[in-house]
Amino acid sequence: MKTQDTFKFAETHEWASIEDDGLAWIGISNHAQEALGDVMFFQAPIIGQQVKQGEAIAAIESVKAASDIHAPISGEIVAINEAMDSSPELVNEKPYGTWLFKIKPSSSESLSTNLAGLISLAEYETGPGA
Template structure:
């Protein structure tokens, strides 16, 4: 099982985790779900959508606020987590176990570059996630 210390974090509070060196799972940090409060709705990106790092591609809404979800890496959206349609509140229960969508990187080189721009858990927790 993946642990949050292997994740990379965007300053905008998304996490990225590599699966089988080919796909990147994307979710939101514990800090983000705590700031949002009870999540009520997730507007997912589209399958096949091409995304750039840092681009706002989805939205999440709670009883307190709405927030954009940004792509932590560039590539193509290839999968959505169907659980988020039926039970978006699961993100509050286990933010590091619940992924929102998966991205197939544009290339190995772009993945390496995009991931190097993200933060480690320690960097994230001492900065935006503090």
């Protein structure tokens, strides 16, 4: 997985890392996990599900709150991080080292359009993640 310096962030606190295999690895930001507190449960999207950028597709719950997770890009869910079933606290320990699910972008054109709607780590840290 690439470093958070290369991640793109949604204003809803999800990050996307476009990996060498063309898949987008999706997680939540450090700001989001801090706001949630101790994560207790992750409700994953369904493999094969078609998702649209900005759509609520999963949920994460902590002792303090529950929050929707939105798709930062459009495409198809192709993998779920099964470690989250038994160890959801991983997202608290390593928010930028723990992916939740992977999305195969609809097309390179839609990926470019979707990424244009996301922001860099520096922009995120001075805006919604500040």
